[in-house]
Amino acid sequence: MAESRAVPLKGRSRQKIHAPRGQMSHVYISHSGKDPDALLALHEALRAASVTVFHPGEDTSRAEADAAIDRAFAIIVLVSAEGVRSRRVRQDVEAAKAMGLKLIPYQVDKARLNGFFKQEVQPHLRLSSAMPDGLDQLVAETQEAYRKKCPVIAVMNLKGGVGKTTVTAQVFGAWQEAFGGRVLLIDLDPQYNLTQTFYPMDLADASSAQDRSVISLFERSRLHARDAASPAENWLGLTIQPFTPAPRDQFVHPVLGVDGPPGRLDIISGQFEISKYAFSGDPDALAAVKQHFLRSVDHYRSEYDLIVFDTNPNATFLTRCALEAADRVIAPMHADIYSLRGVRLLNQVICNQIEEARRPELSILFNAVNRNEQSTFEADARNGVFDEIAGFPLSEALLTAALPRSAHFAVKAPQEGQPAWRQLVIHAGRGGGLKPIRESLKQVALEIRDLNERKKGH
Incomplete structure (x- = not known):
């Protein structure tokens, strides 16, 4: 039986949460x-x-x-x-x-x-x-x-096409606009679609050519020392030499820019070369590279109030790195059995591959749903019908809020000369039914933030 959906966010606090003075906590x-x-x-x-x-x-x-x-x-x-x-x-x-x-x-x-x-x-x-x-x-x-001062969230599902990149950009772009503070997006998908959401491919590739990209979280690069070799140019070996993380302003791309909306929303751009970790047969070197990544993420927590990973839809070395660094996983899913299977596999990876002390909490977000009423599949999922199939209490992990299907969420290449922040629905002009879409984004952001705040209280 379909149920009506109440989407608009009304009567809720919209007060900005300002970042503490100074850059380093x-x-x-x-x-x-x-x-x-x-x-x-x-x-x-x-x-x-x-x-x-x-x-x-x-x-x-x-x-x-x-x-x-x-x-x-x-x-x-x-x-x-x-x-x-x-x-x-x-x-x-x-x-x-x-x-x-x-x-x-x-x-x-x-x-x-x-x-x-x-x-x-x-x-x-x-x-x-x-x-x-x-x-x-x-x-x-x-x-x-x-770590509680700056939560880390991984947007992940082991099925492609469920809107991970859209959720990473749009929900957390809305988070920054609604609550203020400093948000860092990290593109951990070798296809680097999140980066290309904001910047043309040639700019992303030029950034990678300077090692001003995600690979510098894993290995010592030219970003850390002028005489260092680029790890992106060595597919057959891993650099295990330790390094001091690069200064933020030399590493990240500021999505909001100097003339954009207030606050800070930055991105560490992705690149294809991080695929090389899937081909390495050296477990000791991979372990060292993973520790480099975890230490780098911990370092940048001091300069942000929230860090968010966009991830690839496969269970790889990169998946394990993201899961070990994350405090929470947000798994977008469509209202279909294929997305449910991806969530089930994701939960299995979390439970079987991540030790309990480092295991992130899993929250499920329905994406691209009917704006006016729940489908039978979604209603059944919320009523616990699929808990046994999922292999865990799916109904308890589901966020109450959901994202509607909308052309506003369609991935569009950035226009030449247009600032990166214009790619965010929360800042994308007026009209065209944008108001309820923006309220949906804020509702999801608010629910995730509340979950994080309750976890801090524990």
Whole structure:
């Protein structure tokens, strides 16, 4: 039985969420200044884990410390006898509390806590240097807070033609417009259709020729060192030498440009040469390249509020990289049995190939549906009819919102001289039934954002 569909988004908050001041988000380490050994050990452990750190020095003013706390994603408090007596540490904790910042205390000696520390710090105190793995646990908890600060989403289905590139560009372009902040799109499909959504093929190819492209997330390239060979020119070997990720402004393409809508929506362009990883027979080299990719993505989390992968429809090395880096997978599907099969295979890959600790949550988005009413297939899916066929609770994973079938979502090559942001439906002019389409995009974006926010709260 078909059911009516309520698409327009009304009465919901449309307030912009502004990015924090400054470009780099960091963990703030609050300390007394008289625990140098503990501070140095922690700083080195976090640096090795690619976490950006700020800790005040003796000449750091209160205003500078507060500004650094304002840009932080979490605050680590070194709990020591000196720290408990430190006015600056107390002020740091008060400022972090006012910002709603995650507090991660770490006890470094047998300090006796006073009233303030008992009330504000002790409830969060679980880790200490006396624990055999205390420092490792502290780094892991800090990394978790860092990743929650900037969720990573993979748009994926192991069936082609279901609208992955459309969802990546249009839903998350609408996300950036509706909620503000800084969004990075990464084109992980060797066909690089997402890149060509915004830019002509010759520009994408010129970018790849300079290694200003996705391959520089995996291997050391000319983007990292002038004397480096391009990994795109070596199909028979993989570069396992480590590298420091390139500065954002030398790597990404700003879709919104300097004269476009406010905010930041960037893309790391794709290229065909990342297909070479599917042909490599060197598991050790592939493992090293995957770690390069994961570290690079973690690095760019510090400069964005959301990162989104567009992926290819095959279970390959690139699929595994995307799944290990992602916090959530959004699987677009059409209302047909073929798309359902792609979702089933995707869930099998997630469950069988990704260890539980790194396994992303799976959400399913119906795409290209009837704008006015649900089809029988969609209604059955929402009622649990296909849960057994899918091999998991599909009905629970389905997003309530859906994207309608619309000519506005048809893939069109960018026009010469037209800014890249004009390819986004959310910015593509007026009329032509655009209003309900834009509301649908915002509704999907809002639901995904709410899922992410609830996960942060856990």
